[in-house]
Amino acid sequence: MTDRKGFRLKGTEPFEAVASALFAPLRVTDPCPQGFEAVVDHTVIGPVVVARIQATAATVTRDDRSITSSDVEWMHVNLHHHGPLTAIQDDRTTTVKPGELFACDNTRPYRLIGADSSDMTVLCLPRASLGRHADSMSRRTALPLSTQSGIGRLVGHALSAVNEDLPRQAVSRTYLADALTALLLAAFADTTPERASVASHLADRIRAYVLAHLGDPHLSAERVAHQHHISLRYLHALFRGSDLTFAAWVRHERLLRIRRDLLDPASADISTAAVAARWGVHDTKHLGRALKREFGETVSDLRRGRTDRVGRKGSV
Numbered sequence: 001m002t003d004r005k006g007f008r009l010k011g012t013e014p015f016e017a018v019a020s021a022l023f024a025p026l027r028v029t030d031p032c033p034q035g036f037e038a039v040v041d042h043t044v045i046g047p048v049v050v051a052r053i054q055a056t057a058a059t060v061t062r063d064d065r066s067i068t069s070s071d072v073e074w075m076h077v078n079l080h081h082h083g084p085l086t087a088i089q090d091d092r093t094t095t096v097k098p099g100e101l102f103a104c105d106n107t108r109p110y111r112l113i114g115a116d117s118s119d120m121t122v123l124c125l126p127r128a129s130l131g132r133h134a135d136s137m138s139r140r141t142a143l144p145l146s147t148q149s150g151i152g153r154l155v156g157h158a159l160s161a162v163n164e165d166l167p168r169q170a171v172s173r174t175y176l177a178d179a180l181t182a183l184l185l186a187a188f189a190d191t192t193p194e195r196a197s198v199a200s201h202l203a204d205r206i207r208a209y210v211l212a213h214l215g216d217p218h219l220s221a222e223r224v225a226h227q228h229h230i231s232l233r234y235l236h237a238l239f240r241g242s243d244l245t246f247a248a249w250v251r252h253e254r255l256l257r258i259r260r261d262l263l264d265p266a267s268a269d270i271s272t273a274a275v276a277a278r279w280g281v282h283d284t285k286h287l288g289r290a291l292k293r294e295f296g297e298t299v300s301d302l303r304r305g306r307t308d309r310v311g312r313k314g315s316v
Contacts, residue, residue, distance in 0.1 A: 006041040012058060015040070022051060023074060023124060024106045025066040030058040046177035049074075049124040050159075060112040067107070073127040075137060076104040077184055079147070079159040083118030087111075089142035101145040101155060103188060105138045121159045129181055131252055131294075136243050137188045151187045151204050158183060178260065182211040202228065203238045214254055217280045221246055254279045255294050258287070262302040272299050 009015045015038045016028040022042060030036045038055035078087075078101065085096045089110040096102055104110045107127065127134045147156025158180060186207040206228055213219050224246075225235040239246045261267045261275045276284050288298045 006039070009038045009040065010036070012036045015055065015058075019053075019060070022049060023076065023122075024062065024071045025068070026060055026062040027066060028058050028060055030056070045180070046175075047126050047129055048177040048180060049122075051122045051124070052120075053122060054117070054119045055114065056117050057114050059114070061109075062104075062106060062111075063109045067109070071106065074106045074124045075127055075130060075134060076106060077123045077125065077155075077159075077188075078102055078104065079121040079123075079156060081119040081121065084115045085118050085120070086113040086115075087142040088113070092142040094142050094144050096144055099147050099156065101147060101152060101159075101187070102143060103137060103141045105134075105141050108138075110142065123159060123180065123184070125181055125184065129256075130185065131256055133185050133243070137185070140188055145187060151183065151208055155183050155187045178257065183208075186211065202230070206235070206238065210250060211253065214250070214257065215278055215280050217277075217282055219250065219280055251290070252294060254281055255290055259291060259295055259297070259302060262299065272303075 007018050009018060012028045012030050015036065018040055019028065020026055036056050036058055038053065040051060040053050042049060042051035080096045080098055080100055082098050087094050087096055087102050087104065089104055089108065094102060130137060146152050186204050206224060209227065210224060221232055221235055225232045236246055239249065244252060257279045258276050258281065261278065267275055273284050276287055281287065292298050
């Protein structure tokens with residue numbers, strides 16, 4: 001499924017069926033279920049699903065009864081365009097304003113309450129693609145993020161336009177998905193609302209800078225600190241509350257992209273060393289061990305997995 005698909009739905013049952021197939025099993029309720037209407041347009045970009053949903057008043061619930069071990073584990077990032085909307089997850093309840101972003105983790109119960117007609121873009125990211133950042137992002141679900149400035153503005157623009165002119169080639173879509181994921185990780189940097197201050201904005205900028213320079217073999221903590229006019233000690237202090245140290249985070253992001261490229265059929269004729277060098281890793285002596293530790297797969301596993309995937313596609 002790579003091309004845009006759309007549905008015009010009447011009644012909560014058809015909408016519930018489509019939404020559950022797209023995201024994961026959930027329930028949709030409305031005081032007047034027969035009067036409910038919705039338009040759902042969606043497309044797949046690599047491992048990412050993007051959906052634009054316009055609907056009349058309804059409540060969407062994913063509860064313990066809906067969650068099963070066979071569900072795809074998604075992180076939903078929602079850009080709210082129009083209408084009154086309340087998001088609830090864990091002990092957090094937020095009235096979301098048009099133009100704000102918020103996330104939901106579908107591995108735990110959540111509820112979205114639309115008191116009137118609403119319009120939003122939903123970006124579904126596989127939790128596995130977020131690596132260790134998934135837990136950090138999960139702690140910030142059902143909390144609003146402004147799209148009026150900084151990285152939030154970039155994310156808002158990207159989600160508003162992502163459904164327009166998409167590349168046709170699968171490889172291009174994969175890189176687009178990677179760019180969207182990087183933007184969102186920067187926007188939802190690991191910080192509590194109480195600590196969302198100048199320091200967190202600086203950490204956001206640093207993450208964005210690093211993600212844009214992962215291919216530079218000279219990228220280092222010293223260079224990043226110098227580029228942002230801060231001391232090396234302060235750089236490490238900015239990451240102290242995160243799941244990973246600065247160096248561990250950079251290593252994870254590089255390994256994530258090396259893994260993706262090794263799985264890409266377009267890299268079949270490119271050596272592992274060349275793939276690693278593309279992401280700033282020139283010493284591949286311990287690469288297989290690092291990939292095994294991070295993702296449970298060696299270089300051979302990934303190369304073999306790429307061949308298996310191509311074989312399965314050819315047999316359909």
